[in-house]
Amino acid sequence: MSSRIDVSVEQRGSGNAPSGDPGGKAGHPNTCPSCQSHYRDDELAATYGVCPQCGHHFPLRAHERVAQLADAGSFAEDDAQLRSADPLSFFDVRAYTDRLADAETTTGLGDALISGAAHIERRPCRLAVMDFAFMGGSMGSVVGEKFWRACERSASDGLPLVCVTASGGARMQEGILSLMQMPKTVCAVDMLREASCPFIPVMTHPTTAGVLASFASLGDVAISEPDALLAFTGPRVVQQTIKGEKLPEDFGLAESNYRLGHLDAIVERSGLRPYLGRLLAIFAAGSQQ
């Protein structure tokens, strides 16, 4: 009866991982963790943060993602002032308030999700993007509330909501209130459905546990980036339940989710914006019928 949810998903292949040796044995900072080839920063930026040699998708910061998806200058952020409180005065080996302050300092974000009005391929929508760099993209009260407000604005404007997820799950430091963000975000999606607003989550690496088991799985269309881990329980914990046996090679990855019928499409990062543009056009035309 050890841990049931693999909340601390490793940040696979992060170019800016806080610990470890991202560059592999060579130790060169700009080394692809997948194929060990070296890259230049400007080169990687030009390929949307995808390794030009092997196609490895590096993690993106929320603002980088917005810049890649939204039409230039169209993103207007909402609710940036929201900050997490500390309802439990939570203290493990460090105080939660301390972890929050550090995360804000290192990421420049108020919490693990930013949202606002945007245009994608000239189509108006609401765009919410999670950032794994802020405490593993974990969902606490602020993520839940920002997602709720994004849905509320979508519903009142009759606009689609596109949400890019990257999260290890619920934020343990907020205890039971973090679990309650699951039904809360689910209710927010229900609000969108009642208003007939399209909801398009884009699941990126990793989207696991409480986020996968709530709003991320409730899209009208389910999209993921290649190689993303999409699992309720991550491979390390599942491995414990099967002891010696070997996990399937692609366990929990987007490719196996697609094969098993849990995804509509795996879209490479460079193709994401036009793909979303096509979907938004179809939905927009459909709503006028």
Place this chain on the structure above:
Amino acid sequence: MRDRLARVRELPLLRGVGVRDELSRLQQQIERVQAEPSEEEIWRAVELARHQDRPYTLDYVERLFDDFVELHGDRHLTDDPALVCGIGRFRSRSVALIGHQKGRDIHERSRRNFGMAFPEGYRKGMRVMELAQRHGFPLLTLVDTPGAFPGVAAEQHGQGGWIARSQIAMAQLGVPTVACVIGEGGSGGAVAIALADRVLMQANAIYSVISPEGCAAILWRDAEQAKKAAAAFRPNAANCLQLGVVDSIVQEPPGGAHEDHDAAAAMLGDALVAALTDASKIDATKRRAKRREKFRMMGVYTT
């Protein structure tokens, strides 16, 4: 505890981030910390919630229902014995019921997978939710699970997606719904059937985002620190009530529900009837929106 208090007091002052009205907030924190149950008291709730003689869903059904017809199978693949579903007569009402079921002896435990459901279980639950909707039956759910099953097949069958779909199915119901946590309210596996108009919790039940052992393993990197972890995230009923996660606490007989199943059932039955009566008063046309509002209120943040 004092140590922790001192550090909590120090930190926001030093960092000065995301804090409004620091003094009053600190005062509130101090009052709350002083009123907190001790580490031992919280751990006792964890042990009682997991007690091997604690009544399970079917023990309550047997004592509370005049008749109960269990329904089996998800109409797709299989029947998941970890989640019991059915329709029956409860205090002169026809109702639908969904509840986790752990096993009493080792054989039943293994057959019921310790109350850890597969996606098929939640799909069976959703079928019964639809039935309740069609026939206007109120829905009762009893939550008692360490969590949804974390296995290879469960993952391949879409565990996360079905937990999400089970929640939204509950969110969309037009009939009155009441959930009660009767033992372990373990994370996503619990919340999958707990998105109800009224949410109750037994006095010695726990409701948590992760098991104390899991939390300790991740944050303290040592599963042995489970007691400490439980004291930090406080899964006990009083805390859940204080945070607005549950609407009321259902009392248990002295010593805990395991001491007297009949008395525990009587108390639970009365509480369920009261909550059901209360939930039935909600205007049917506003029920879905009211339920959403209820869950919208959950969370603590500064603007």
